[in-house]
Amino acid sequence: GEDVEQSLFLSVREGDSSVINCTYTDSSSTYLYWYKQEPGAGLQLLTYIFSNMDMKQDQRLTVLLNKKDKHLSLRIADTQTGDSAIYFCAETGGSQGNLIFGKGTKLSVKP
Amino acid sequence: DADVTQTPRNRITKTGKRIMLECSQTKGHDRMYWYRQDPGLGLRLIYYSFDVKDINKGEISDGYSVSRQAQAKFSLSLESAIPNQTALYFCATWTGSGYTFGSGTRLTVV
Numbered sequence: 001g002e003d004v005e006q007s008l009f010l011s012v013r014e015g016d017s018s019v020i021n022c023t024y025t026d027s028s029s030t031y032l033y034w035y036k037q038e039p040g041a042g043l044q045l046l047t048y049i050f051s052n053m054d055m056k057q058d059q060r061l062t063v064l065l066n067k068k069d070k071h072l073s074l075r076i077a078d079t080q081t082g083d084s085a086i087y088f089c090a091e092t093g094g095s096q097g098n099l100i101f102g103k104g105t106k107l108s109v110k111p
Numbered sequence: 112d113a114d115v116t117q118t119p120r121n122r123i124t125k126t127g128k129r130i131m132l133e134c135s136q137t138k139g140h141d142r143m144y145w146y147r148q149d150p151g152l153g154l155r156l157i158y159y160s161f162d163v164k165d166i167n168k169g170e171i172s173d174g175y176s177v178s179r180q181a182q183a184k185f186s187l188s189l190e191s192a193i194p195n196q197t198a199l200y201f202c203a204t205w206t207g208s209g210y211t212f213g214s215g216t217r218l219t220v221v
Contacts, residue, residue, distance in 0.1 A: 031208065041214060041215075043210075045210070045211070098156050101153045102153055103152060103153035
């Protein structure tokens with residue numbers, strides 16, 4: 001079945017760039033997403049990329065999509081302590097019209 | 112007002128009790144979803160609804176039921192709560208290009 005994999009933890013220093021990686025299995029996915037979950041909060045849509053794009057940039061966020069390798073990444077430039085959160089990768093691969101989520105990458109930003 | 116509102120935010124209940132989690136939305140979206148989040152397991156789909164008369168089971172529907180009382184309302188019930196249903200529950204709507212999530216209900220079954 002469909003699957004989305006991402007590493008569970010990432011630790012960076014404030015001011016550095018963070019790169020969160022994700023691999024997925026469903027090559028027919030139309031959209032791929034990054035959601036952010038801050039402690040005690042719901043999931044907030046950060047950005048998404050259409051499957052016919054290779055890259056999308058939005059201020060400090062850069063999303064790269066390699067369809068051949070089914071690899072998605074999220075780069076956060078100049079990472080701040082407020083970026084500390086869990087980041088979920090998701091694809092529109094669900095057979096039930098749903099999103100398939102990875103298990104989430106917990107980003108810790110050290111001052 | 113939030114697009115998707117969940118109540119209650121937190122709930123502690125006893126094993127065997129029936130409990131209902133409520134979700135309402137203000138944007139008139141047809142598709143609504145209930146997910147469960149457990150540490151290290153990500154989000155898993157419990158039930159979803161494409162409209163008032165269309166209710167479908169997700170991957171982990173056992174022990175749960177839902178009701179789509181109106182386009183705006185989608186409730187999740189635990190008929191007889193058990194401790195392994197302790198989790199964070201999220202309702203979401205499909206906007207056409209992604210999900211909007213509620214803030215979640217943290218449920219503890221003791």
